[in-house]
Amino acid sequence: MGNGTSIGRVRGLGSSHHGTGHFLSSRLTAVGNLVLIPFLMVSLLLMPSHDYATVHAWAAKPLPATALILIMINTFYHARLGIQVMLEDYVHEDGGKIAAWLFINFVPFAGAAFGIVSVVRIALGGA
């Protein structure tokens, strides 16, 4: 926390105590999405068919599997940051804020974990 000097005030990270971290993470993950999501969309576009064998074989390859796992991390985190901003703007009651806080701290991570497990299962065998 700040101790009254200029650098101390900077280290206190302003009135939110989180500094520009949220803002920067949002931008950083946006850049990630700018690469990952077009990769997914172009891959889907170029597939000769979308039957099970084709889609499974594609997702099991190292590069697509890596991209899919990165999407589960990067895109879910970007979504979490964005939903948080939306909820901060529209949810004002204490009860709603607690529900929103629980939501953004559990659901995106649960979704990402489920997605990663699915990709790993596709890539490393199993079904």
Add this chain to the structure above:
Amino acid sequence: MAQAPGKRPLSPHLEIWRWGPAMLVSILHRITGNGLAFVGLAMLLWWISAIAGGPESYQTFLDWVWLAPNGGLQVATALLGKVVLVGLTWAFFQHMATGIRHFVLDVGAGYELEANARWSSLTILFSVAATSVFWAFVLLR
């Protein structure tokens, strides 16, 4: 508080602003972002977990979202599925374009009224064009 009510000009409230392209793409960025987060990521998880579940679960996904081979309720959900997938594609392109617009605004450029309105309108033009090209490519090849 001490002023006589009704005589003083009121601060312009949300609904009396004349809509401009910048306002439109600003709220579209939020709507498309949250739509992609809630609907898009749910669809992504359904899709990837259906693949992970094997041929049968993937076929179930295809049947309910697109093919509707069994008629009945699937006809409705497959129609909805097509609307959702096209909508998600548009939402992605719109969110991407307004996101890039935000990067430009973040460095302090593009705030002149005309330039701001022009680039705002162009994001919509881009998202509609890109969505059309994407689905034309999917359906026609």
